[in-house]
Amino acid sequence: MTEVIVRSGGLSTTVQDAGRDGQYAIGMPPSGAMDQYSYEIANLLVGNPRGAAVLEATYLGPELEFTDSRHVAVTGADCEVTINGQPAPTWQPLRVGPGDVLAATRVHRGARPYIAIGGGIDVPPYLGSRSTYMLTGIGGFQGRALASGDRLPLGAAPSAPAGAELPAELRVDFPDVVELRVVVGLCSYRLTEGALRSFLDTEWRVTKDADRVGYRLRGGSLDFVEREQPFGAGSDPANVVDLGYPVGSVQVPGGDEPIVLLNDAVTGGGYATIGTVISADRDRVAQARTGSKVRFTAVDLDAALVARQERRARLAKARVALDADPS
Amino acid sequence: MTATKVDLPPARYEFGGDEFVFVELDREMSLEANFKAMAITGALRELDLDGVIDICPSNASYLVRVDPDRLHPAALVERLEELEHSAGELPEDYTVHTRVVDVPVLFDDPWTRETLMRFRDRHQDPEATDLEYAARINGHPDVGSLIDAITSAPFIVTMLGFVPGLPFCYQMVPRDRQIEVPKYVRPRTDTPERAFGFGGAFAVVYPVRGAGGYQLFGIAPAPVFDLSQRLPDFADRIAFPQASDVLRYRSIDLEEYEAVRAEVEAGTFRYRTREVSFRPAEFLADPDGVNDRLMEVLYR
Numbered sequence: 001m002t003e004v005i006v007r008s009g010g011l012s013t014t015v016q017d018a019g020r021d022g023q024y025a026i027g028m029p030p031s032g033a034m035d036q037y038s039y040e041i042a043n044l045l046v047g048n049p050r051g052a053a054v055l056e057a058t059y060l061g062p063e064l065e066f067t068d069s070r071h072v073a074v075t076g077a078d079c080e081v082t083i084n085g086q087p088a089p090t091w092q093p094l095r096v097g098p099g100d101v102l103a104a105t106r107v108h109r110g111a112r113p114y115i116a117i118g119g120g121i122d123v124p125p126y127l128g129s130r131s132t133y134m135l136t137g138i139g140g141f142q143g144r145a146l147a148s149g150d151r152l153p154l155g156a157a158p159s160a161p162a163g164a165e166l167p168a169e170l171r172v173d174f175p176d177v178v179e180l181r182v183v184v185g186l187c188s189y190r191l192t193e194g195a196l197r198s199f200l201d202t203e204w205r206v207t208k209d210a211d212r213v214g215y216r217l218r219g220g221s222l223d224f225v226e227r228e229q230p231f232g233a234g235s236d237p238a239n240v241v242d243l244g245y246p247v248g249s250v251q252v253p254g255g256d257e258p259i260v261l262l263n264d265a266v267t268g269g270g271y272a273t274i275g276t277v278i279s280a281d282r283d284r285v286a287q288a289r290t291g292s293k294v295r296f297t298a299v300d301l302d303a304a305l306v307a308r309q310e311r312r313a314r315l316a317k318a319r320v321a322l323d324a325d326p327s
Numbered sequence: 328m329t330a331t332k333v334d335l336p337p338a339r340y341e342f343g344g345d346e347f348v349f350v351e352l353d354r355e356m357s358l359e360a361n362f363k364a365m366a367i368t369g370a371l372r373e374l375d376l377d378g379v380i381d382i383c384p385s386n387a388s389y390l391v392r393v394d395p396d397r398l399h400p401a402a403l404v405e406r407l408e409e410l411e412h413s414a415g416e417l418p419e420d421y422t423v424h425t426r427v428v429d430v431p432v433l434f435d436d437p438w439t440r441e442t443l444m445r446f447r448d449r450h451q452d453p454e455a456t457d458l459e460y461a462a463r464i465n466g467h468p469d470v471g472s473l474i475d476a477i478t479s480a481p482f483i484v485t486m487l488g489f490v491p492g493l494p495f496c497y498q499m500v501p502r503d504r505q506i507e508v509p510k511y512v513r514p515r516t517d518t519p520e521r522a523f524g525f526g527g528a529f530a531v532v533y534p535v536r537g538a539g540g541y542q543l544f545g546i547a548p549a550p551v552f553d554l555s556q557r558l559p560d561f562a563d564r565i566a567f568p569q570a571s572d573v574l575r576y577r578s579i580d581l582e583e584y585e586a587v588r589a590e591v592e593a594g595t596f597r598y599r600t601r602e603v604s605f606r607p608a609e610f611l612a613d614p615d616g617v618n619d620r621l622m623e624v625l626y627r
């Protein structure tokens with residue numbers, strides 16, 4: 001069996017794929033790559049089939065030693081990539097051989113680099129997915145982040161990578177203020193009209209509590225509508241009778257710390273949720289880093305569905321761009 | 328005594344982005360709202376609609392995850408509105424087929440006590456334990472009286488979630504006998520695995536160690552979640568509790584706690600479980616009578 005040797009796991013690198021759907025009802029979130037766009041492109045670049053497992057790093061990427069010849073590709077965050085210490089480009093397939101060491105170390109912009117290896121990371125699938133869900137130690141490589149000395153199994157490498165280099169305009173960009181479109185609702189009635197406006201007008205800052213479970217934001221304070229708490233909710237004005245939380249939903253415990261729930265989030269609880277980031281923009285949350293600025297824009301369902309189509313069209317364009325110029 | 332019949336407000340349909348539909352049946356908790364959520368989500372499951380990915384009944388609401396490329400969320404809402412009228416009006420003979428389960432709990436145990444003492448600065452009453460505080464605000468003369476109230480009537484699993492396998496449980500008693508406590512002022516960063524907690528009107532057993540905001544009352548010796556699936560009760564699924572299960576929390580002493588732990592370690596533990604049926608209408612008319620029958624079936 002072919003393996004890749006982890007020399008250093010980086011800050012928090014996990015095995016991720018398209019996600020584990022269909023288990024929400026028992027409380028298991030989908031997990032999967034946070035930036036699904038960069039994830040799909042990474043697989044495409046090395047010729048992997050859709051749904052293959054890759055590595056998702058955070059800020060400080062891993063150092064990997066290869067034991068045979070493969071193609072690899074690094075996408076997502078703008079980071080320094082080296083092979084045997086020599087700088088190597090991102091967003092294109094790179095050839096490595098036995099003993100070669102790839103490092104995706106310092107991230108300059110964005111937060112999460114994706115490293116696809118030809119053949120995919122071949123950890124055993126669990127409930128239909130190879131994604132790691134760290135909170136309960138499910139899936140991925142032993143249910144946890146990579147550590148030095150780990151040896152990850154690889155699938156049979158595809159004969160040739162699909163494409164050359166992804167055109168710059170199809171890569172991820174890193175705006176100064178990350179705009180997230182939200183469908184306002186769920187329990188937004190808990191906020192006063194002024195508070196809801198203030199939520200949308202505020203430039204929020206990503207705190208250091210920002211991981212695969214959720215992003216905590218700071219920057220404003222939101223008032224709740226006064227009410228007699230409904231039976232069963234608990235006495236805090238931010239408490240509601242515990243309900244299911246959509247992936248991408250924004251909750252506001254205390255009113256001063258919105259939390260955007262993400263791929264590994266808790267699936268339910270008793271804090272008021274006021275809206276949901278649309279699926280097309282979850283890729284962008286993934287690349288927002290601690291200290292960066294985030295702004296919410298209200299959209300309706302139709303606009304969310306249009307954005308979903310636009311995102312898909314962009315992926316299709318990337319596929320065409322790569323297939324048109326196979327190396 | 329009879330429970331007061333609750334008339335539910337009109338359901339509220341909300342889009343959770345483009346992939347989720349959230350339906351709130353009531354803002355306050357009642358068994359009527361939960362039974363309705365169970366009936367509608369059960370009927371939805373039987374429709375087996377293409378594009379529906381997850382169906383999650385919750386306490387007084389439910390959540391559906393949808394693939395909008397296969398099923399337009401607005402079209403799903405139309406179907407749900409139909410179900411609200413066809414399946415949501417519970418007929419008198421509507422019957423819940425479920426399990427009644429004995430769940431041992433060691434109250435006021437050393438492990439949760441140690442944890443809660445570490446987080447007194449996040450609590451409403453730093454001078455008391457969570458049990459002492461809950462007893463006082465619920466009008467019980469002492470902790471023993473509160474524990475009696477918790478163990479004297481079963482709970483129904485109204486929702487699974489937060490983390491895999493965590494059962495939200497609502498006691499099957501009229502509202503004037505419900506226990507209600509606030510969640511911690513700020514959530515703890517640590518909770519022992521299998522801790523028995525209470526928040527709002529809900530009792531839970533935490534499946535894994537981690538954060539938590541519920542008041543800590545005790546610890547269960549048996550798991551509700553077993554990723555290794557070593558125990559026979561977990562052979563088919565990693566989470567034991569299922570929505571609509573009826574759980575009886577039974578107070579045990581340290582000796583029985585250790586004995587059950589030993590069985591769990593040896594891989595021989597099984598929950599005492601019986602198949603059972605009951606009618607919500609009958610239950611709402613005579614909760615104590617129905618509970619007596621459920622307990623008789625469980626311990627017969």
